[in-house]
Amino acid sequence: MKSGSNAAIDKVISRFFGVFDNRAGRVPEAQAFGMLFASNATIATHSGRGVQITTPDEFVRPRIELLTSGRLVEFHEWETQSENEILGSLAVRRSRYEKSGRLDGQPYAGVGTKFFQLAQIDEAWRIVSLAWIDDAAFGSRQT
Structure with missing residues (x-):
């Protein structure tokens, strides 16, 4: 493992x-999201409709729209636990996260798990795939 890899991966995931x-007037930007990913990256999201596989752009566009429309306010997500496994220029990160905000005037919150696969490309860690599921999608908390 290269020195500093964990810290560099932490920075990517934090970004x-x-x-x-969108707390305190922050304006989410799709460009900032896209820069975190390698070309041809994919995102798999599990919901009540099953698994949807999208590009980062297809994934982020409706979420940015929701976060800037005034419907979802004072929203943020944060990591509560994480574990990296790094092998050379490849890494896997399991993240537990929480989210909170107000959707259409009502409290909105949740918890879930995200699995990131990353690669070190041109000396920078990039996400090559992301799979994620909210605990509510399958009715129980995973640890």
Whole structure:
């Protein structure tokens, strides 16, 4: 493992969660999100409709719209636990996270798990795939 890899990966993941923060007048930007990913990256999201696989741009566009529309306010996500496994220029990170805000005037919150696969490309860690599920999608808390 290269020295500093954990810290560098922590920074990428922190930036990922930071994109979805509209507290105190922050304005989320799709460009900041896209810069975290390698070309041809994919995102798999599990919901009540099953698994949807999208590009980072397809994934972030409707979320940025929701975060800037005034419907979802004072929203943010944050990591509560994480574990990295790094092998050379490849890494896997398991993240537990929470989210909180107000959707259409009502409290909105949740918890879940995200699995990041990362690669060190041109000396920078980039997300090559992301799979995620909210605990509510399957009715129980995972640890």
